Amino acid sequence: MSRTPSTSGRASNAKVMNRTDLTRRIVARLKSEEAVIGGIGNTNFDLWSAGRRPQNFYMLGSMGLAFPIALGVAVAQPRRRVIALEGDGSLLMQLGCLTTIAATAPKNLTLIVMDNGIYQITGGQPTPAAAASDIVAVARGCGLESAWASDEEDFERLLDAALSAARPQLIAARIDAQPGAGATDRDPVQIRERFMRGLGVRAAP
Amino acid sequence: MDTAEPKTASGLWHEIVLDTLKRNEVKLITYVPDRVLTPLIANLHADPYFTTFPTAREEEAVGIVSGAWMGGLRGAVLMQTSGFGTLGNVLASLAVPYQIPLIMIVSERGTLGEFNWGQALVCRTMRPVLDALAVEHHTITRLDELEFILDRSIKQAVATQAPVALILSPLLTGGKVFQK
Numbered sequence: 001m002s003r004t005p006s007t008s009g010r011a012s013n014a015k016v017m018n019r020t021d022l023t024r025r026i027v028a029r030l031k032s033e034e035a036v037i038g039g040i041g042n043t044n045f046d047l048w049s050a051g052r053r054p055q056n057f058y059m060l061g062s063m064g065l066a067f068p069i070a071l072g073v074a075v076a077q078p079r080r081r082v083i084a085l086e087g088d089g090s091l092l093m094q095l096g097c098l099t100t101i102a103a104t105a106p107k108n109l110t111l112i113v114m115d116n117g118i119y120q121i122t123g124g125q126p127t128p129a130a131a132a133s134d135i136v137a138v139a140r141g142c143g144l145e146s147a148w149a150s151d152e153e154d155f156e157r158l159l160d161a162a163l164s165a166a167r168p169q170l171i172a173a174r175i176d177a178q179p180g181a182g183a184t185d186r187d188p189v190q191i192r193e194r195f196m197r198g199l200g201v202r203a204a205p
Numbered sequence: 206m207d208t209a210e211p212k213t214a215s216g217l218w219h220e221i222v223l224d225t226l227k228r229n230e231v232k233l234i235t236y237v238p239d240r241v242l243t244p245l246i247a248n249l250h251a252d253p254y255f256t257t258f259p260t261a262r263e264e265e266a267v268g269i270v271s272g273a274w275m276g277g278l279r280g281a282v283l284m285q286t287s288g289f290g291t292l293g294n295v296l297a298s299l300a301v302p303y304q305i306p307l308i309m310i311v312s313e314r315g316t317l318g319e320f321n322w323g324q325a326l327v328c329r330t331m332r333p334v335l336d337a338l339a340v341e342h343h344t345i346t347r348l349d350e351l352e353f354i355l356d357r358s359i360k361q362a363v364a365t366q367a368p369v370a371l372i373l374s375p376l377l378t379g380g381k382v383f384q385k
Contacts, residue, residue: 035276057275059299060298060302061294061295061297062264062268062295062298062299063294064264065265065267065271068264068266068269068272069269069275071272072233072268072269072270072275072276072278073272073276074272075233075272076233076273076274076275076277076278077276077278094261094262094268095261096261097265097268100258100259100260100261100265100269104258188302188304189302189304192275195275196277
C-alpha cells in the first residue's frame, strides 16, 4: 500500500484495492467453466495462486496480448464466457486492441485492468499513463462500456453485470503495489494443453 | 500504372488462397491491410464462411488467432513485410514455445521493384528472424505451385503444431508498383 504512485489521471474517488484479493473474488464467482486469460507477470501470478482451473491460460511472454488472446477464445467459443485480466502497463503496449474488441463486440468477453500505475515486475517504474491518463476514459473513447470499480463490493457488482452483459465490458480497478501471491509454472506447452482440455477442444489422455 | 494483375501469374492467386484456406477450414482471418492483398481481403469479407476483421497491429492479430486456435477455431493472419517486422517477440514468446500452428500469409514488399528504402531494409530482416526461430517458411513465386505449397503448409502447421510463414512474392502477385 505504501508505494502507490500519484493517480491524477485516474478516478480519484476509487479505492486502492489489492490484486490478490480481487483475483480471488473473480475466481470465486466463476461457476460455468468460464475461460480466464491472465496477462504476463503479477496478474498471472495472482490468477495462478487463486486456484488452478483447467480453463485458465497463463501468458509467459507476449506482453500486451491478454485481451487479443481472450478475444480469439471468445470468437471461437461464443457460448462460453471469457474473462481477460491485464495490467495497466501491459494494456498500454496494445491499446489498439480496445478498438478491435469494440468493433467486433463479442457478447461473451469481459476485460479487467489491474491499474497500479507502475511496471511492478521491473522495479516499480511509473507507466507513461500514470501521470495524466485515464484507462476507463480511453476504453470509452474506443467504444467500450467501461467503469472504475469504486471498492470491492462495486467490483463484484460490475463483474456480475459484465458476466451477463451482451456487449464487452472493461472494468478497471486501482490496485496497490503488492507483488503477486505466487508464480506460475514455466512450461508453455503444458499450460496450453491443459487450457485446450479445459475448453473441451482436446480430450484428456 | 496501377497495381496490375501480373501477366506472369494472372489474378487467380487470391482466389486460390481463399479456396485453399476454406478447404483447410481456416475460418478466422485477422489482418493489417496491404495494397496487394486488397482483393483477397475484400473477397474474404464478402464470403460468410470466414470471420474476417482488421486489427491495429500484427501482434494483436497473432494473439487473436492463437486464442481462437486454443478455442478450437483455425485462423490465419494476413500482413505485409513491414508488419512481420513487428512480430519477433510474439513469435518467440507465444507462437513457438506454446506450439501454436500460427499461419502467416505475408505480402512481400522490399524487393523486385521496391521504391521505399525502409521497406527494402525491413524485408531483409524477415527471413533471418524466421530462420533464427526455426519457423518454416516458403516464398511462393509461381501460380502453379501456390495451391500445393499453401495446402501442404497449412496441413503441416496443424499436424506439427508449429507456425508457418507463406511469403507471397511479387512474382506471384505483381507486387506494389511505383506510382509518381
